[in-house]
Amino acid sequence: MPNKTLATNTQQILAKYADAQINFKxxxxxxxxxxxxAQVNCxxxxxxxxxxxxxxxxxxxPANQLEYSATLFYEASTRTKTSFNIALTNLGLKPINVDISxxxxxxxxxxxDTLLTLKAMNVNLAxxxxxxxxxxxxxxxNYPDLNMKLINAxxxxxxxPTQALLDAFTLLELENSLKNKKIVIVGDILHxxxxxxxxxxxxxxxxDIHLAGPETLVPLNSSEIKATIxxxxxxxxxxxxxxxxxxxxxxxxxxxxxxxxxxxVLKYQINKNNxxxxxxxxxxxHPGPVNRNIELADDIINDQNISLIQKQVSNGIPVRxxxxxxxxxxxx
Amino acid sequence: xxxxxxxxxxPTASNTLEDILDxxxxxxxxxxxxxxxxxxxxETIIDATNLWVCPGFxxxxxxxxxxxxxxxxxxxxxxxxxxxxGYTTVVSMANTSPPIDxxxxxxxxxKLIAENALIEVLPLASLTKNLESNELVExxxxxxxxxxxFSDDGNPFTNxxxxxxxxxxxxxxxxxxxxxxxxxxxxxxxxxxxxAKSFNLGLAGIPQCSESSCIASEIELVRETDSxxxxxxxxxxxxxxxxxxxxxxxxKVTCDVTPHHLALSEDNITNYNTSFKMNPPLRNSFDQMAIxxxxxxxxxxxxxxxxxxxxxxxxxxxxxxxxxxxTGLETAFSLVYEKMxxxxxxxxxxxxxxxxxxxxxxxxxxSGNLSIGKLANLTLIDPNQNWDLxxxxxxxxxxxxxxxxxxxxxxxxxxxxxxxxxYQLTI
Numbered sequence: 057m058p059n060k061t062l063a064t065n066t067q068q069i070l071a072k073y074a075d076a077q078i079n080f081k082x083x084x085x086x087x088x089x090x091x092x093x094a095q096v097n098c099x100x101x102x103x104x105x106x107x108x109x110x111x112x113x114x115x116x117x118p119a120n121q122l123e124y125s126a127t128l129f130y131e132a133s134t135r136t137k138t139s140f141n142i143a144l145t146n147l148g149l150k151p152i153n154v155d156i157s158x159x160x161x162x163x164x165x166x167x168x169d170t171l172l173t174l175k176a177m178n179v180n181l182a183x184x185x186x187x188x189x190x191x192x193x194x195x196x197x198n199y200p201d202l203n204m205k206l207i208n209a210x211x212x213x214x215x216x217p218t219q220a221l222l223d224a225f226t227l228l229e230l231e232n233s234l235k236n237k238k239i240v241i242v243g244d245i246l247h248x249x250x251x252x253x254x255x256x257x258x259x260x261x262x263x264d265i266h267l268a269g270p271e272t273l274v275p276l277n278s279s280e281i282k283a284t285i286x287x288x289x290x291x292x293x294x295x296x297x298x299x300x301x302x303x304x305x306x307x308x309x310x311x312x313x314x315x316x317x318x319x320x321v322l323k324y325q326i327n328k329n330n331x332x333x334x335x336x337x338x339x340x341x342h343p344g345p346v347n348r349n350i351e352l353a354d355d356i357i358n359d360q361n362i363s364l365i366q367k368q369v370s371n372g373i374p375v376r377x378x379x380x381x382x383x384x385x386x387x388x
Numbered sequence: 389x390x391x392x393x394x395x396x397x398x399p400t401a402s403n404t405l406e407d408i409l410d411x412x413x414x415x416x417x418x419x420x421x422x423x424x425x426x427x428x429x430x431e432t433i434i435d436a437t438n439l440w441v442c443p444g445f446x447x448x449x450x451x452x453x454x455x456x457x458x459x460x461x462x463x464x465x466x467x468x469x470x471x472x473x474g475y476t477t478v479v480s481m482a483n484t485s486p487p488i489d490x491x492x493x494x495x496x497x498x499k500l501i502a503e504n505a506l507i508e509v510l511p512l513a514s515l516t517k518n519l520e521s522n523e524l525v526e527x528x529x530x531x532x533x534x535x536x537x538f539s540d541d542g543n544p545f546t547n548x549x550x551x552x553x554x555x556x557x558x559x560x561x562x563x564x565x566x567x568x569x570x571x572x573x574x575x576x577x578x579x580x581x582x583x584a585k586s587f588n589l590g591l592a593g594i595p596q597c598s599e600s601s602c603i604a605s606e607i608e609l610v611r612e613t614d615s616x617x618x619x620x621x622x623x624x625x626x627x628x629x630x631x632x633x634x635x636x637x638x639x640k641v642t643c644d645v646t647p648h649h650l651a652l653s654e655d656n657i658t659n660y661n662t663s664f665k666m667n668p669p670l671r672n673s674f675d676q677m678a679i680x681x682x683x684x685x686x687x688x689x690x691x692x693x694x695x696x697x698x699x700x701x702x703x704x705x706x707x708x709x710x711x712x713x714x715t716g717l718e719t720a721f722s723l724v725y726e727k728m729x730x731x732x733x734x735x736x737x738x739x740x741x742x743x744x745x746x747x748x749x750x751x752x753x754x755s756g757n758l759s760i761g762k763l764a765n766l767t768l769i770d771p772n773q774n775w776d777l778x779x780x781x782x783x784x785x786x787x788x789x790x791x792x793x794x795x796x797x798x799x800x801x802x803x804x805x806x807x808x809x810x811y812q813l814t815i
Contacts, residue, residue, distance in 0.1 A: 190660035214590030
């Protein structure tokens with residue numbers, strides 16, 4: 057039997073926002089850039105509720121429902137994929153994990169054809185990770201009749217909306233508001249979808265965003281990028297409320313973006329020493345997976361008074377449940 | 389054939405015309421240009437009242453494909469598209485598959501052209517074998533077989549030492565070298581102009597200096613060898629500045645710009661639409677203004693379409709995976725007409741010269757000139773006709789144009805090649 061409380065409460069929370077336009081554009085969650093304050097508030101209200109009732113039941117949706125949700129991960133993932141699967145299961149949905157490495161993709165089937173195939177088997181929600189920036193925009197633009205709900209689980213260097221949402225949700229557990237909070241994102245900004253989605257969302261929430269990293273991995277200052285750019289880590293960290301480190305990809309050193317990992321560590325590793333420049337209560341985030349002792353020193357990762365990394369991972373589940381529930385409820 | 393009452397526009401310096409005149413064609417050549425010519429019995433009469441009568445257009449830069457890429461375009465579809473855009477002569481690039489990098493390939497391609505082309509096609513050969521910048525092609529042999537010039541377009545000349553020698557070897561042959569100015573080490577895996585827009589879209593950027601640094605270094609080769617070079621699809625303020633300086637120094641350097649770089653900037657890229665992906669990429673509005681200014685001041689010599697047809701399988705994919713290039717032959721005139729002439733930046737004659745006498749001069753060919761005795765290559769334009777690509781039938785096999793759903797101004801109504809009508813607007 058469906059859990060009345062979970063279903064009823066979801067409806068009640070959604071009803072609270074009935075006056076605001078909270079439907080996702082084109083039935084998809086592609087980027088935080090497209091989200092309104094009301095949508096974010098609604099998502100966080102739902103997530104808060106699911107967080108507190110996560111073990112109560114599995115049944116937001118009836119057990120006999122005939123519609124399915126699929127995850128398609130064209131790139132490797134541990135936490136995002138697992139997190140989406142648990143989120144779907146918690147809602148009483150049946151996650152279909154399409155194993156891309158053994159799927160028809162290896163025979164050259166396009167993403168669109170794969171989606172069509174899944175749709176023919178009553179899959180109405182696809183959660184997609186892909187290496188090409190804008191891949192979901194491409195699908196929507198070229199196949200407007202697909203009529204399937206889509207969630208972006210990370211596309212190239214473009215966007216990773218659920219990561220940014222769970223990051224902000226984690227920060228808002230510690231602060232009533234992020235308005236004017238100094239949030240510093242450090243590392244390979246250029247190739248990071250996490251950074252981009254965070255910039256959009258944190259701007260919406262009024263944060264004071266700072267980006268720091270080598271000149272080759274941080275965009276040039278521009279009025280179109282609403283953040284302060286730093287190449288000196290100490291200046292960036294000074295008086296920071298929160299610091300988010302990004303993973304350095306080792307292949308970048310062959311491309312000249314960094315000269316070596318050791319060289320990067322010398323100038324941009326966050327450790328207890330340079331973190332003293334930040335506010336006393338500073339917390340550190342990382343979207344994972346972490347290269348220990350490269351972008352973050354071990355003693356920070358291990359210090360539960362500073363590191364929010366495990367909290368981020370846990371919060372991923374209710375936040376993703378909220379995204380899925382809100383998307384599936386619309387137009388139903 | 390008698391073309392009556394058109395505004396005859398001939399930009400050639402030795403015989404400049406801008407008058408309502410009649411023009412008679414006999415045996416493929418222009419025989420009379422005058423007022424009030426009386427039709428002979430049985431003579432075909434074209435009423436050109438309110439139309440512009442111009443020399444047939446010359447495209448100094450297009451990709452006609454065919455061979456293994458005939459799904460994207462073939463000689464017939466490409467020249468049909470060209471004729472519908474007012475062109476009677478096009479220079480085709482050598483980056484076909486297989487490439488035009490030897491005598492046999494040139495002869496085979498010329499045979500295809502002879503059998504299929506509606507208009508004149510002047511094929512280029514590549515400058516290096518397989519366009520790989522490792523080994524020069526047989527320059528003398530290809531020159532003797534009437535190749536119009538040499539270009540590795542699609543690829544830059546990465547080996548400047550070879551280019552240096554090629555500039556020396558071609559300088560007394562009257563064969564043009566056309567440069568695709570780009571440093572691939574700088575542009576790397578970039579897919580659009582580098583800047584805030586590429587950052588926001590999460591797409592790899594192409595730094596501006598990948599073009600300008602190449603132009604700077606190739607200008608120095610021209611200076612030392614006292615040779616000439618033509619830079620195609622110049623897209624940056626920095627490039628215009630370098631070319632201006634080179635011309636001021638008396639170097640034999642010329643350049644063309646594309647209609648799409650005049651009409652669009654990176655701000656026009658929406659929803660990862662791959663019809664806006666080309667190389668060089670759409671730049672920012674500052675660069676767009678600079679190339680417009682470059683035409684106005686005469687630093688830019690000509691318009692080259694860089695018509696680059698790609699079948700839907702090469703374009704209907706994600707932005708990073710899509711092929712570079714857009715079609716351009718059919719929309720070129722209308723775009724430049726609106727951007728440059730209707731904005732009162734250049735005169736009618738200058739506008740027409742960009743498509744006719746200017747490329748003819750760069751290519752050193754006897755075309756683009758409405759004078760008695762010349763081959764009758766003509767383009768008739770209705771400057772007041774608005775149109776769009778959706779309603780009017782397009783002729784290229786490929787549909788990768790960023791100009792669908794846009795009202796275009798000024799329409800080529802008829803194209804006459806060597807006295808024969810090769811295109812007439814039918815709706």
